[in-house]
Amino acid sequence: MSTQSDNKFTGNPREPEPVPLAQADELGIKQVLDCDGNANGNLADPNLSEDEVRKFYEMMVLVRAIDDRGWKLQRSGRIAFWIPLLGQEAVQVGVTCALDDKDWIFRAHRELAVWLLRGKSLKMLFAQFYGAEEEPLRGRRLPCLIGSRDINLISSTTQVGASLPHAVGAAWAAKLLGGSEKFLIFFGDGSASRGEFHSAMNFAGIHQPPVMMVCVNNGWAVTTPLDRQTASANFAAKGDNYGVRNVRVDGNDPLALYAVTKDAHDNIEEYGPTLIEAVTFRLGYHTSSDNPDLYRHEQECELWKPWDPVRRLRLYMENKGWWDQTREDALIALHEKEIQEAVTAAEAMKIPGPASQFDDVFAETNWMIEEQKERILSEVKADD
Numbered sequence: 001m002s003t004q005s006d007n008k009f010t011g012n013p014r015e016p017e018p019v020p021l022a023q024a025d026e027l028g029i030k031q032v033l034d035c036d037g038n039a040n041g042n043l044a045d046p047n048l049s050e051d052e053v054r055k056f057y058e059m060m061v062l063v064r065a066i067d068d069r070g071w072k073l074q075r076s077g078r079i080a081f082w083i084p085l086l087g088q089e090a091v092q093v094g095v096t097c098a099l100d101d102k103d104w105i106f107r108a109h110r111e112l113a114v115w116l117l118r119g120k121s122l123k124m125l126f127a128q129f130y131g132a133e134e135e136p137l138r139g140r141r142l143p144c145l146i147g148s149r150d151i152n153l154i155s156s157t158t159q160v161g162a163s164l165p166h167a168v169g170a171a172w173a174a175k176l177l178g179g180s181e182k183f184l185i186f187f188g189d190g191s192a193s194r195g196e197f198h199s200a201m202n203f204a205g206i207h208q209p210p211v212m213m214v215c216v217n218n219g220w221a222v223t224t225p226l227d228r229q230t231a232s233a234n235f236a237a238k239g240d241n242y243g244v245r246n247v248r249v250d251g252n253d254p255l256a257l258y259a260v261t262k263d264a265h266d267n268i269e270e271y272g273p274t275l276i277e278a279v280t281f282r283l284g285y286h287t288s289s290d291n292p293d294l295y296r297h298e299q300e301c302e303l304w305k306p307w308d309p310v311r312r313l314r315l316y317m318e319n320k321g322w323w324d325q326t327r328e329d330a331l332i333a334l335h336e337k338e339i340q341e342a343v344t345a346a347e348a349m350k351i352p353g354p355a356s357q358f359d360d361v362f363a364e365t366n367w368m369i370e371e372q373k374e375r376i377l378s379e380v381k382a383d384d
């Protein structure tokens with residue numbers, strides 16, 4: 001009989017690499033915060049106000065709580081799928097806060113904070129996780145693949161890397177039309193092995209569209225570790241051969257992420273596009289369909305835990321006298337209440353039936369769509 005322990009990693013584990021964030025200077029990684037939240041890194045503290053830093057922190061804690069709840073909802077069979085974000089909270093918050101609201105964001109699949117930072121509700125976020133009809137994409141995408149036209153947020157394609165040429169092309173189109181909005185895409189280290197990455201980089205170098213490309217290097221692409229993903233020194237360096245400005249940044253340091261993105265954003269006319277490599281680590285499962293115990297040594301996660309972005313920012317705030325345990329307890333209680341309300345609301349919403357997938361394919365329906373609809377609906381009926 002198979003037990004859970006049979007699934008533990010039993011092969012020859014790769015020796016876990018030292019955490020690159022601990023050697024930021026040698027590895028050319030921009031960093032504001034050290035491991036204990038002191039602002040003594042190689043990049044100047046952007047000196048954000050107490051309110052701004054608190055907004056970063058509260059959002060990072062909130063998305064971590066959403067992640068925890070989403071995982072439990074999936075494990076208890078109440079939602080279909082989950083894409084964890086544990087350990088990657090800083091990238092989504094630091095980067096998004098450096099943009100203007102009119103800028104366009106192309107997501108990868110772990111950036112839930114973008115939705116909330118752009119003013120969308122927690123209730124509608126959970127509606128998306130449940131596949132409810134009233135969420136902006138009408139319940140047609142996997143849980144976590146959020147998007148909404150009204151906040152200039154493009155949902156990720158599930159095909160890894162496929163959004164890169166879209167983002168670069170959209171940015172170029174905006175430039176041709178004389179618009180002032182800028183574009184940013186999040187993508188993973190695994191996506192950098194796809195042809196689309198190279199096409200997008202080549203295009204960006206030649207045409208200089210107003211785009212920032214954020215490679216979220218989280219150490220793994222499902223089962224593929226970094227040394228099987230690239231022989232380059234790092235992902236940022238790939239920009240050199242395409243004539244694209246590039247920078248490596250501590251992906252668990254929200255202040256450094258903010259500073260680097262803001263610089264790329266505010267100077268885009270002078271710099272052109274920037275490839276930003278955010279060095280972070282996926283502490284959780286790839287998705288709810290994964291089991292990292294089969295390919296990854298637990299020790300690797302242990303090495304990264306002291307570099308936890310939430311812990312580091314909390315220590316920074318405590319050092320400044322901006323945070324304490326009373327505030328932490330109040331925040332956690334508030335999030336628990338708000339998340340529970342969102343879950344309750346989402347569970348009461350209508351889930352679209354199978355016919356809904358045929359709506360909105362084209363502006364007007366046609367015989368092919370109608371034929372497919374009829375066939376699927378008769379098959380669904382036959383299954384009843």
Ligand SMILES: Cc1ncc(C[n+]2csc(CCOP(=O)(O)OP(=O)(O)O)c2C)c(N)n1
Nearest residue numbers: 158159160187188189190191218220221222
């Ligand atoms: C073209 C393509 N190949 C394979 C897959 C299966 N797949 C889904 S996610 C993923 C890994 C993505 O890794 P990365 O881009 O590093 O992002 P991460 O999931 O680590 O955030 C793969 C291979 C896919 N969705 N699309």
